Amino acid sequence: MTDIAEHAILNVDQVSVALSGRQILDQVSFTVGAGQFTGLIGPNGAGKTTLLRVILGLQRPSAGSVSVLGKPLSGRQQAVGYVPQKVQLDPDMPVRARDLVALGIDGNRYGLRLRPAWRSEAVREMLHAVDADRFADARVGDLSGGEQQRVLIAHALISRPRLLLLDEPLANLDLRSGQEIVSLLARIAREQQIAVLLSAHEMNPLLPVMDRVVYLAAGRAASGTTAEVITSPVLSSLYGYQVDVLHVHGRVLVVAGAGEQV
């Protein structure tokens, strides 16, 4: 992992965020390299969504900086794909799955579209890649949570981003759909050399594919391989109290320790 710096797609440097006088993120730094699958792990309210919004330029940090492909915040939107945590897709919207994916190609362009983008080969391939051909013609609002998730991922991927940010994509998926999505993303990351940063509060579904982990707690972050980060000393110093890391049947459990202060 020595060449990360040269191949770094995303570089988060000393980012702090304060909202309504409260410190949400405190000097968070890490990098994500091409082709890497990185889990952004942390409990509810840890600041995962806030951090992703900072990376996207939707939230201004109070200190620190973010660069994508070596460039600072503006004018790099094409390079970043985003799947937000909450997307309310209204069943009344006349938008089919393939229309939403097509909007990933040209949804940010002005003027009338002469050739409908949803007809394009790229849209068909993308829908196939996320296993969404079955419901390509259904209204997105009518789809199940997991199906919508696939369509949103396809929407984000079709503009060929170098960095893909996903905010809790597994939150309302059953175990199997979650596994499918995760292995799909890991494969895409490898094959297309995309940097994937995926947030979750539960890391176990990600353990088989995660190259690196960024662990957020109490506004601070630790990053590295899972072996480096998911250890009792590292997490204890993040949380500010004793935390035990238990390995049970190949799963990892992070539990509050016996109560001694660190």
Added chain:
Amino acid sequence: MHALYTAIFEPGFFASPQVHVAVSIGAVVAVVSAVTGVFTVMRGQSFAGHALGDVSAAGGSGALLIGLSPLAGFVGLGVIGSAVMDLIGVQRLRGRDLATGIVLGAAIGLSALFIHLTSISSSITGVTQQILFGSIFAVTPGTLPVVTALGVIALAVLGTVGRPLLLSTVSPDIAAARGVPVRVVGLLYMLALAVSVGLSSLVVGAILSTALLIGPPAAALRLTRRMAWAQLTACLIGVLATWLGVLLAYDSYYWGASHESLPVSFFVVAIIFVGYLASGLRVARGRRCSRPS
């Protein structure tokens, strides 16, 4: 056969210059309203659309009071009102209701004042009727180019920001992340909405402009799964309702012994209402038969 024909098209319908103007303006306004309204329904802003109708009413009656054409007031104050509503937070779901309600109340109050002042200070008759419920047969032929130009501007704006607007309607966060200036696009849409409401105030009146704005798109959205089709269907429903409304209002002159025409807006709105109910039947049946497996 001939008897049926004259029963449908009462004498002089096709020769009447008022009918020509009404039919042309009605078509332009119905198309603009339908294209705008599809976005309005999708964005859940029909209440904002209605409030803009009330702002139009204040503008139209104010314009009459100072001797301008009502159209100038309908569109002019509507545009200002939409910008104000945008400023005080129509974009946010919570702020939206509040901003809309406040603007709406103020607008109706002003209309009441202006209409009262106009009717006591001038010889213009039927001001209330004209402003609130429309007066398409009283529109002068010279208004048609103005209406068309305004309509083309509104359509051009929507055509230009169409895709970014659709994306920010689906998800403002995704749109912003893709570099869409969500606020600016939303404001441009609000301006197009104000123009379209101002224009339909001319046809069905300020109070009823919402019906033309929301009705055809709401029915169309039940019938089709695609944006382009929804807009096309809404245009067809809107134009049909407007033309049929003009025809029935014209014919209604011959219905009773009193020889008083019934208002166009009543017929237009009634047809739209029936159309909306009918689209519901179609959906209910479609759901039962062709539920995807």
